[in-house]
Amino acid sequence: MKQKVSIVKIGGNLIENETILDEFISNFAELEGPKVLIHGGGKLATQLAGKLSIPTQMIEGRRITDAETLKVIIMAYGGLASKTIVAKLQGKNCNAIGLSGADLNLIRSVKRPVKEHDFGFVGDVEEVNTGALTLLLENDITPVCCAITHNKNGQLFNTNADTIASEIARALSNHYETHLYYCFEKRGVLRDLKDEDSVIEQINAASYKQLLGEGIIADGMLPKLHNCFNALKENVSYVYIGSIDMISNRQTKKTTITL
Amino acid sequence: MKQKVSIVKIGGNLIENETILDEFISNFAELEGPKVLIHGGGKLATQLAGKLSIPTQMIEGRRITDAETLKVIIMAYGGLASKTIVAKLQGKNCNAIGLSGADLNLIRSVKRPVKEHDFGFVGDVEEVNTGALTLLLENDITPVCCAITHNKNGQLFNTNADTIASEIARALSNHYETHLYYCFEKRGVLRDLKDEDSVIEQINAASYKQLLGEGIIADGMLPKLHNCFNALKENVSYVYIGSIDMISNRQTKKTTITL
Incomplete structure (x- = not known):
């Protein structure tokens, strides 16, 4: 095995x-x-x-x-x-x-x-x-x-920097x-940008297309998700998007991306 | 043995x-x-x-x-x-x-x-x-x-930075x-600052005192030589002061410091 x-x-x-x-430094330093x-x-x-x-x-x-x-x-x-x-x-x-x-x-x-x-x-x-x-x-x-x-x-x-993270995870x-974490200001990919609780907890290739069609994934989230899927296609095991809390042991919502 | x-x-x-x-980069990269x-x-x-x-x-x-x-x-x-x-x-x-x-x-x-x-x-x-x-x-x-x-x-x-070089050489x-090289603008410690050819090729503890007394070693050269002697006292093998040419294979004058 x-x-x-962890690539953060x-x-x-x-x-x-x-x-x-x-x-963040405290959370990251404690990551095993x-x-x-x-x-x-x-x-x-x-x-x-x-x-x-x-x-x-x-x-x-x-x-x-x-x-x-x-x-x-x-x-x-x-x-x-x-x-x-x-x-x-x-x-x-x-x-x-x-x-x-x-x-x-x-x-x-x-x-x-x-x-x-x-x-x-x-x-x-x-x-x-x-x-x-x-x-x-x-x-x-x-x-x-x-x-x-x-x-x-x-x-x-x-x-x-997102691309560098994805390339390092692939390598x-x-x-x-490899577990690739994208930490940003939100708790994950949001269904409604105005509602911090509207985190989409799972996105896969099929639901991604649907979210694109609905205009829910747009702007800066587009290249980020593009990097996520590229990484998964190149054998990165897990990709997550969320806040800095997601790398700590505290329970928190986050978005997990899968193929 | x-x-x-080489610490440069x-x-x-x-x-x-x-x-x-x-x-300098070319000279340094070629150093074996x-x-x-x-x-x-x-x-x-x-x-x-x-x-x-x-x-x-x-x-x-x-x-x-x-x-x-x-x-x-x-x-x-x-x-x-x-x-x-x-x-x-x-x-x-x-x-x-x-x-x-x-x-x-x-x-x-x-x-x-x-x-x-x-x-x-x-x-x-x-x-x-x-x-x-x-x-x-x-x-x-x-x-x-x-x-x-x-x-x-x-x-x-x-x-x-001179101190860091000396401390790394000691460690x-x-x-x-350990061979410690201090590269600077001159070809070595000069007997006469106006004469680039007046490089003092050897300085030891005894001649250092004499040069100090004559006022030939002064100003910025004082802490530099202080670092050199400290390094030698702590088992650094060789200390040199000179231009960037001294680390290449070209023959060039330089000042060698010994105890």
Whole structure:
């Protein structure tokens, strides 16, 4: 029987609030067995770019990463967010290590091809270094991964954190029983955005199509669920969407995604 | 016979210049055997603090690290400098990993006690995690360490990069024959600051006293040499001061420090 590994992604909006971050850190540190944390840091980068008077350019809700914006992202995600989380986890006796995709050649990507738009220094994941992750996990080390990848030729790239979580879970699925948790502001996928109690507790491929048709799954939830199903198709064992409470032992509603 | 390990510290002034950094990266990547890189990033932090309108407060030539300045240092050293160096090393097939003292609990420190002055979030090194460093080195991984430490209780600290290099060399001296290189702008300790060719090729404890008396060693060179002698007293095998050329196979003058 394969050993269980927990891959937990926490959204950038959550880590900005120190109270919520500290609560999450406690929950995560107590999680038993090998585990990986993937964090965003979206607003942190936007705030820093603002203070530095670097304009945030968006196309269809997606950030364009020019050279100056990339530096901001490296500083905010790879520096401040990463080291703050690692120091807090070490304070809870969780032997964490902060990593970008360049560290240990963990995640190699290619620049997103220019089609209709040029998103700049954005990388599409090509390969996860499973050996490096396994070496760390087998030594009771907890990787804390930020949403930065590289091309193995000196260039760093901004990459979607949900995708990184899904790719890491896929890569580990040959060696482990993988449990992928997407933590965000809500308690799960909601049937009615105005009703926090309307969590849809199970979504499978069939009900997903139906929810899409009804317009219940839309906007930011679309790429998230796309990543969930991709992960399940590539042998990730379990995928969950919910609040930071779902990784603690407290009973809480969450959305479980299955094929 | 113990295996040789090279511990190389590169100053912040050098890594700002991309041409010099790239030359250093090539030299460092070609260095044979296990190795550790320690980098500063001084001006990068000062520039970023300036752009963010965070005043740089200095006492007797030393930076005061208030909460906002600490964030800047984490972003500049732990983020931009670290990840840029790691990505470049990976591009040269050197399996680098960027670390602060919090990562793997690598360097635990305590806040510098307030005596005459309060330097703020500045940490004095208490313990280097030799086991963690050895695990990496034995797996052909090259640690790239920035000048940030932690108190194992969630707090990060700014720490002098020369000191970190010296402490890491000391910690590794039980397992390895340690060669500690301090790379800076000059070709070594100069007898005459205006004459780049006046490198003092050997300094030992006796000649050090004499050079101090003559006023030839002064200012920034004082703490650097203090670190060198401390390292040698704690079983570091060799300590060198010189330019980035000294770690390549090219013949070049450098200063060798002995007891």
